[in-house]
Amino acid sequence: MTTAVLTAVGHQWEARLVTALESAPGLAVVRRCADLADLLAAASAGLADVALVSADLRSLDRAALHHLASHGVRSAGVAAPGDEAGERRLRQLGLDVVVRADAEPHEIEEALTGLQEADLPDDPFGPDGGNDPDTGDEAARGAAALTGPGAAVAPPGSDGWAPVEQSRIIAVWGPTGAPGRSTLALGLAAELAAAGTRTLLVDCDTYGSSVAQALSLLDEAPGMAAAARAADQGVLDLPALARLAPEVSRGLRVLTGIPRAERWPELRAAAVEHVLTMARKLAEVVVVDCGFSIEDDEELSYDTLAPRRNAATLTALEQADELLVVGSADPVGLQRLVRAVQDVGSIPSPTPQVVVNKVRASAVGGRPERRIAEALERFSGMDDLLFLPWDQASLDEAMLAGRTLVECAPQSELRRAVAAVASRYAVGAPEPVGRRRRRR
Structure with missing residues (x-):
């Protein structure tokens, strides 16, 4: 033939x-x-x-x-x-x-x-990012191509991190209405880093990235956009990604999001996928803050060259090993949460772990956790729920200082609840029972 x-x-x-x-x-x-x-x-x-x-x-x-x-x-x-x-x-x-x-x-x-x-x-x-299965990731192959007389391979970062052999990607996603996706993603990453896990926080929200502002980082600093551009051009390797993701605290690196929402065409699916593939080699746990919309434009999906605004979120969900779906604890937020869990079940993604945020008696009545658990189990069959309390004062204090709850409000009730969530995903934690991956 x-x-x-x-x-x-x-x-x-x-x-x-x-x-x-x-x-x-x-x-x-x-x-x-x-x-x-x-x-x-x-x-x-x-x-x-x-x-x-x-x-x-x-x-x-x-x-x-x-x-x-x-x-x-x-x-x-x-x-x-x-x-x-x-x-x-x-x-x-x-x-x-x-x-x-x-x-x-x-x-x-x-x-x-x-x-x-x-x-x-x-x-x-796919998961290997087009890498050679016999020689490992393409960063290793790129480094091998440079070896020779007078050539030297730069270390991944100033702290001497070595490439990670095995890592996990945790996607934090939720419906529209500001349920607390970025709050949970930042808190989860900070808790994992504080527990000694090398962690990378990636802001992949193409509608309203906010991680840079929450940590008082320069809004115009190169981050996800620069990494995606380098991946598109074939020049993104481990040292380059380490330079674009600075260490904001011990064990925690941050890849900031796009500073303006109109720059979303820079985050194409293939580039985002390669960035996440390289991120697996840089950190033991990669936490991805995703945008709310997972609608797949059917007309544009036939044009593989046309950029799609939700491609970054869809790619992150598909590449993730774990998925946290966040909803707010009020009647409107809970209704959106139920529909969101149904919607995310129709796309390639891990089995979701539901997190109910902003839990307070003033919104749903006395004993709010019990009321919410009974309602969600009755109407949607959700029985494995995690709860985060309403603690606006601690969040305001952390935002004003440009720091995480671990640094700013270590004894707050919200910080302890986020730490309990993080304990499930720390390196060495057992795999949740019944967790399986959904693929289209």
């Missing part, structure tokens, strides 16, 4: 590469693409099985490779002899196969045939 190939490579090696491809009996060049737009159009038309791209292809990024994979076209890189920087960029973009531009025809055929015969995963940029 002949493998149909698209080429989009630099002019210096194109002629020789095409000649080598045509000399291989199992390969056929169906189109020599002049630029990325031409390549994507040919892939969308179903003309080929494999695309060959070079590092100098203008505008080549992770989103473009995601578009090719979504149309069943596997991608391989082409690097000039001795071009270590170009090969590293291609591998950091998630390309497992990179051939030399001066390779013999049989070598190219063997590499592309093996790529074509490999099973295409459901998500080409």
